Amino acid sequence: xxxxxxxxxxxxxxxxxxxxxxxxxxxxxxxxxxxxxxxxxxxxxxxxxxxxxxxxxxxxxxxxxxxxxxxxxxxxxxxxxxxxxxxxxxxxxxxxxxxxxxxxxxxxxxxxxxxxxxxxxxxxxxxxxxxxxxxxxxxxxxxxxxxxxxxxxxxxxxxxxxxxxxxxxxxxxxxxxxxxxxxxxxxxxxxxxxxxxxxxxxxxxxxxxxxxxxxxxxxxxxxxxxxxxxxxxxxxxxxxxxxxxxxxxxxxxxxxxxxxxxxxxxxxxxxxxxxxxxxxxxxxxxxxxxxxxxxxxxxxxxxxxxxxxxxxxxxxxxxxxxxxxxxxxxxxxxxxxxxxxxxxxxxxxxxxxxxxxxxxxxxxxxxxxxxxxxxxxxxxxxxxxxxxxxxxxxxxxxxxxxxxxxxxxxxxxxxxxxxxxxxxxxxxxxxxxxxxxxxxxxxxxxx
Amino acid sequence: xxxxxxxxxxxxxxxxxxxxxxxxxxxxxxxxxxxxxxxxxxxxxxxxxxxxxxxxxxxxxxxxxxxxxxxxxxxxxxxxxxxxxxxxxxxxxxxxxxxxxxxxxxxxxxxxxxxxxxxxxxxxxxxxxxxxxxxxxxxxxxxxxxxxxxxxxxxxxxxxxxxxxxxxxxxxxxxxxxxxxxxxxxxxxxxxxxxxxxxxxxxxxxxxxxxxxxxxxxxxxxxxxxxxxxxxxxxxxxxxxxxxxxxxxxxxxxxxxxxxxxxxxxxxxxxxxxxxxxxxxxxxxxxxxxxxxxxxxxxxxxxxxxxxxxxxxxxxxxxxxxxxxxxxxxxxxxxxxxxxxxx
Numbered sequence: 001x002x003x004x005x006x007x008x009x010x011x012x013x014x015x016x017x018x019x020x021x022x023x024x025x026x027x028x029x030x031x032x033x034x035x036x037x038x039x040x041x042x043x044x045x046x047x048x049x050x051x052x053x054x055x056x057x058x059x060x061x062x063x064x065x066x067x068x069x070x071x072x073x074x075x076x077x078x079x080x081x082x083x084x085x086x087x088x089x090x091x092x093x094x095x096x097x098x099x100x101x102x103x104x105x106x107x108x109x110x111x112x113x114x115x116x117x118x119x120x121x122x123x124x125x126x127x128x129x130x131x132x133x134x135x136x137x138x139x140x141x142x143x144x145x146x147x148x149x150x151x152x153x154x155x156x157x158x159x160x161x162x163x164x165x166x167x168x169x170x171x172x173x174x175x176x177x178x179x180x181x182x183x184x185x186x187x188x189x190x191x192x193x194x195x196x197x198x199x200x201x202x203x204x205x206x207x208x209x210x211x212x213x214x215x216x217x218x219x220x221x222x223x224x225x226x227x228x229x230x231x232x233x234x235x236x237x238x239x240x241x242x243x244x245x246x247x248x249x250x251x252x253x254x255x256x257x258x259x260x261x262x263x264x265x266x267x268x269x270x271x272x273x274x275x276x277x278x279x280x281x282x283x284x285x286x287x288x289x290x291x292x293x294x295x296x297x298x299x300x301x302x303x304x305x306x307x308x309x310x311x312x313x314x315x316x317x318x319x320x321x322x323x324x325x326x327x328x329x330x331x332x333x334x335x336x337x338x339x340x341x342x343x344x345x346x347x348x349x350x351x352x353x354x355x356x357x358x359x360x361x362x363x364x365x366x367x368x369x370x371x372x373x374x375x376x377x378x379x380x381x382x383x384x385x386x387x388x389x390x391x392x393x394x395x396x397x398x399x400x401x402x403x404x405x406x407x408x409x410x411x412x413x414x415x416x417x418x419x420x421x422x423x424x425x426x427x428x429x430x431x432x433x434x435x436x437x438x439x440x441x442x443x444x445x446x447x
Numbered sequence: 448x449x450x451x452x453x454x455x456x457x458x459x460x461x462x463x464x465x466x467x468x469x470x471x472x473x474x475x476x477x478x479x480x481x482x483x484x485x486x487x488x489x490x491x492x493x494x495x496x497x498x499x500x501x502x503x504x505x506x507x508x509x510x511x512x513x514x515x516x517x518x519x520x521x522x523x524x525x526x527x528x529x530x531x532x533x534x535x536x537x538x539x540x541x542x543x544x545x546x547x548x549x550x551x552x553x554x555x556x557x558x559x560x561x562x563x564x565x566x567x568x569x570x571x572x573x574x575x576x577x578x579x580x581x582x583x584x585x586x587x588x589x590x591x592x593x594x595x596x597x598x599x600x601x602x603x604x605x606x607x608x609x610x611x612x613x614x615x616x617x618x619x620x621x622x623x624x625x626x627x628x629x630x631x632x633x634x635x636x637x638x639x640x641x642x643x644x645x646x647x648x649x650x651x652x653x654x655x656x657x658x659x660x661x662x663x664x665x666x667x668x669x670x671x672x673x674x675x676x677x678x679x680x681x682x683x684x685x686x687x688x689x690x691x692x693x694x695x696x697x698x699x700x701x702x703x704x705x706x707x708x709x710x711x712x713x714x715x716x717x718x719x720x721x722x723x724x725x726x727x728x729x730x731x732x733x734x735x736x737x738x739x740x741x742x743x744x745x746x747x748x749x750x751x752x753x754x755x756x757x758x759x760x761x762x763x764x765x766x767x768x769x770x771x772x773x774x775x776x777x778x779x780x781x782x783x784x785x786x787x788x789x790x
Contacts, residue, residue, distance in 0.1 A: 059601050241712065244636070245457045245461070245746065245747040248457055251629060269706045272705075282628050283628075303604035304604075305606030305608065319518060410523075
C-alpha cells in the first residue's frame with residue numbers, strides 16, 4: 001500500500017493557512033490605508049489650500065498661497081528648505097510626506113462661510129484632499145473646521161484669532177497654530193499699563209462677529225483687571241466702511257483710550273477715521289488720548305498708512321525677528337517673491353510643515369494618527385520659540401509679540417516694531433477657562 | 448446737545464457722498480431711462496484716479512546706498528521721486544502732497560471718456576430692453592471694473608492722504624460756546640461737504656440756466672417730441688452720461704482721503720445710493736439730493752449710543768426701515784412724479 005503525506009484534510013489545512021497568510025498583508029494594508037477618508041494610494045498625496053482669493057482679504061489669501069507653495073516646494077526637496085532646517089523635529093526628509101510627492105489643490109473661501117465650506121467640500125470629495133488648511137477669518141475657520149470634522153479630514157487652521165476656534169467650537173480634527181484674542185489681551189495689558197498707567201477709561205469699538213466679540217471680551221477683562229474702567233462697548237456692523245458716526249461719540253464719552261477690535265478693512269477705516277477726528281491730539285482727563293489695536297497685521301498697517309505710527313497692538317509673528325527659523329523663512333520667501341512674508345504666510349507655512357511632520361512621525365495620513373502625533377507635541381525653530389500643541393484644545397502655546405506702529409520706517413515693509421516678546425507662560429490659560437468653555441473636542445473622525 | 452450737533456455734521460458729510468452718487472444715478476435714469484448699477488464702480492474709478500496720480504507722482508529713480516541694507520541684508524535701493532528730482536525737494540514734495548486735489552484735473556477728462564465709452568460701447572444697446580436686462584448688464588460691468596482694479600492695485604486699501612494743510616480737525620465747540628475738544632470735525636470732511644454742495648449747485652444751474660440743460664430737461668419730459676423738433680437728443684444724452692460719470696468720479700477722488708480706497712468701495716455705496724434714489728423718487732434730481740442728506744443724517748443719529756441702547760442694531764437697518772416707511776406712505780418716493788417706471 002502506498003503511503004502519502006498528502007491527505008485531503010492536510011491539504012485543506014495547509015491551503016487555509018497559506019491562503020490566510022497570503023491575504024493577511026492585504027487585510028492589514030487595507031486597515032492602515034483605506035479605512036480613512038482619502039487615503040493616498042499612488043505616489044502622491046494631495047493637500048487642500050482653502051484661502052480667500054477674492055473678497056476683502058484677498059491680499060492675505062494671496063500671501064498664504066505663496067507660503068503654501070513654498071512649503072510644498074520645501075517638502076518635496078526643492079529650494080533651500082526654509083524652516084525645515086531649523087525645525088526641532090527632523091522627521092521631514094525633503095522627499096514629500098511618507099515618501100509621497102506633495103501636490104495641492106486650491107479653493108476660494110471668499111471670506112464667506114458657505115463659499116468656504118463648498119470649496120473645502122469640493123477639494124475633499126472631488127480632488128481627494130487628505131488635509132484642508134487656510135483661511136483668514138474666524139467665521140470661516142469655524143465653519144470649515146466643522147466640515148472637516150464631519151468629513152473625516154484634518155483641518156490646519158490659517159489666520160483665525162477668535163477664542164472660539166479652539167474654545168467652544170473646538171473640534172478633534174482641527175488644529176490652530178495662530179494665537180487668539182485672549183493671548184493678545186494677556187500680552188498687551190502689561191505693556192499698556194506700563195505705557196499708559198492704571199487709571200484709564202477705555203471705549204471699545206468692536207466688529208460684530210465671533211472674532212470681535214471674543215477679542216473685546218478678552219481685552220476688556222485684561223485691562224479691567226489692571227484697573228482700567230470700560231466706558232462703553234459699541235458693536236459696529238462688519239460691512240461698515242465709514243466709522244465717523246461711531247467715532248464721534250467717543251469725543252465726549254469721557255474715555256481717554258479707544259480700543260479698536262477691528263480687523264482688515266474695518267481696522268484700516270476706523271483707525272483712519274479716528275485719527276482724522278483728531279483723537280490722538282486730544283487731552284482727556286489730563287492725559288493724552290490713546291488708540292489701541294489688539295490684533296495688528298503688516299498688510300493692514302500698510303492700508304492705514306501713517307495713522308499706525310505709535311499705536312500698540314499684538315501680532316503672531318513678524319519678519320524682523322532674528323531667530324534662526326524666522327531668518328530662514330524670510331530668506332527663502334523674500335528671495336522667491338521679493339518682499340517679506342506676512343504673519344498669515346508664516347502661520348500657514350508652519351501649519352503645513354507641522355502636518356507633514358506629524359504624518360511622518362505617525363507613519364500615516366490617518367487623521368486620528370496625525371491628531372495623536374500633534375497632541376502635546378513640543379517643538380522649536382519655527383519662528384515663535386518653544387511651542388506646545390496642547391492636547392486638550394489643539395491650540396499652540398508660544399510667545400506673543402507686542403508691536404507698535406513704527407515712527408520712522410526705514411523701508412516700505414518696516415511698518416511695525418517689536419516692543420516686547422511676551423513669554424508663552426504669561427499667555428497660557430487653563431483649558432477650562434470661562435472664555436473657552438462650552439465646547440468639546442469630541443472624538444477624532446477618520447471618515 | 449453737543450452729540451447731536453456732531454452727528455448732524457456727520458450726517459451732512461455722509462449725506463453729501465450719497466447725494467452726489469444718487470444725483471448721477473438719477474441723471475442717467477432721467478435722461479436715458481437706464482438703471483445704471485455700474486455707477487458705484489464709476490465712483491470707485493474716480494477714487495483710483497487719485498490713487499493712480501499719487502503713484503505716478505511717486506515714480507522714482509533708484510540708487511543703491513551701500514551703507515544701508517534691505518530686509519534680506521542686500522544693499523538698500525534708495526528711491527527718489529522724479530518730481531523731486533525735477534522740481535527740487537520743496538516743490539516736488541508739495542506736488543506729491545497735493546496729489547488728491549490735482550487728481551480732480553485728471554479725473555474729469557478720464558471719467559467723461561469712461562462714461563462715453565460705456566454709453567456708446569455697451570449701454571446704448573440696452574435702451575429698448577427691459578430694466579431687468581439693464582440692471583444685469585450694468586451690474587456685470589461693475590464687477591468687471593472692480594476685478595480690473597483689483598488686478599491692478601490689489602485687494603487691500605491704499606492710503607491716499609489729503610494735503611498736509613487739511614489734516615487735523617477744527618474745534619466747533621469753541622465757536623459755539625461749548626467746552627474745547629467736544630465738537631471737533633476734520634477739515635477734509637468739511638471740504639468734502641462744501642465741495643459736494645458746489646457740484647450739486649453747478650449741476651442744477653447747468654440744467655436750469657443753459658440752453659443745453661433746457662433741451663435735456665425737455666428731452667427728459669418728452670423725448671419723442673424733442674426728437675421731432677429736429678434736435679439730436681441722443682447726442683446730448685450721451686454727453687449727460689459723461690457728465691454723470693464725471694460727477695461720480697470727482698466724488699470718488701475727493702472721498703479718497705476720507706477712507707483709503709479699495710476695489711469694492713463702489714459696491715458699498717451702490718446699494719445705499721439706490722435706496723436714496725428710490726426714496727427721493729425715481730427720476731427726481733432734487734429728490735435724490737434731499738433723500739441723500741436725509742438718510743445720511745438719519746444713519747448718523749441711529750448710530751448714537753443713546754439710540755442704540757433703546758433699539759439695538761437700529762444703525763444697521765435704519766436706511767431700509769426709512770425706505771419702507773416712505774414708500775408705504777408715498778409710493779413714488781419723496782418727490783417722485785407720476786408715470787416714471789410705471790408704464
